[in-house]
Amino acid sequence: MTRNSAPTRERIIAAASKLFYGEGIGRVSMDAVAEKAGVTKRTLYYHFRSKDDLVAAYLYGRDQPNLSLFQRWFDETEGGLAEKVRGIFIHLAGSARHPKWRGCGFLRTTAELAHMPGHPAIKVGAAHKKRFESWIRGMIEGEGVRDGLPLARQIMLLLDGSFAVTLLHRDPSYMEAAGDAAVTLLRTALRQQRSTEAPARPRRAKEG
Known part of the structure; x- marks a missing residue:
């Protein structure tokens, strides 16, 4: 992982944490996480292979x-x-x-x-x-x-x-x-x- 990719990964996890904790993992899509994190879905799957x-x-x-x-x-x-x-x-x-x-x-x-x-x-x-x-x-x-x-x-x-x-x-x-x-x-x-x-x-x- 490059130095520039670490903040993006952390931003994705922070977004996922708010959504997963607040709504439950079953109700939150990867699209919703990407939108909240401000990244593309492609970027999301670059950092995480799956939900x-x-x-x-x-x-x-x-x-x-x-x-x-x-x-x-x-x-x-x-x-x-x-x-x-x-x-x-x-x-x-x-x-x-x-x-x-x-x-x-x-x-x-x-x-x-x-x-x-x-x-x-x-x-x-x-x-x-x-x-x-x-x-x-x-x-x-x-x-x-x-x-x-x-x-x-x-x-x-x-x-x-x-x-x-x-x-x-x-x-x-x-x-x-x-x-x-x-x-x-x-x-x-x-x-x-x-x-x-x-x-x-x-x-x-x-x-x-």
Whole structure:
């Protein structure tokens, strides 16, 4: 790829992202993407061989920014691990109150492509979710929990479940409720961890 072609590719992805997220991938044609990006269809197909490739690039472009946003919300929330995780849900609830919010782009795309399990976009979405899971697992194990994978997966289920239910009811309070449930899970796990690590009290010798 030449130096001059990179901005064109980025402009196409930006246009596709707005259209795919706002309307869904099935309703957006390559003609519509080309028009919004201000390029010819020939130029569009020069950069992306097919719509499938463009959809995968759309999700790939959301991967790191989304993870960075979650990490920033986590870092900026005061308190311990449980409170910081809840901070992610609280911020998501705030985002869901925006009129242009359409849920999780990764989950929505996967739902549209459920009949095509080998689609490259599904692989991108799965990798994104695994990266979030690995990151939250690292945060949990950093607090002394020996195996944070089961707990990280429970947090993932709460997160993605809240995306789905909030989108269905258009009620962000479901995300806040999921955040409260995450707090309960994490606090319980941390208490159990500390109780197993607490040294046993020495028995008093019997008198007499």
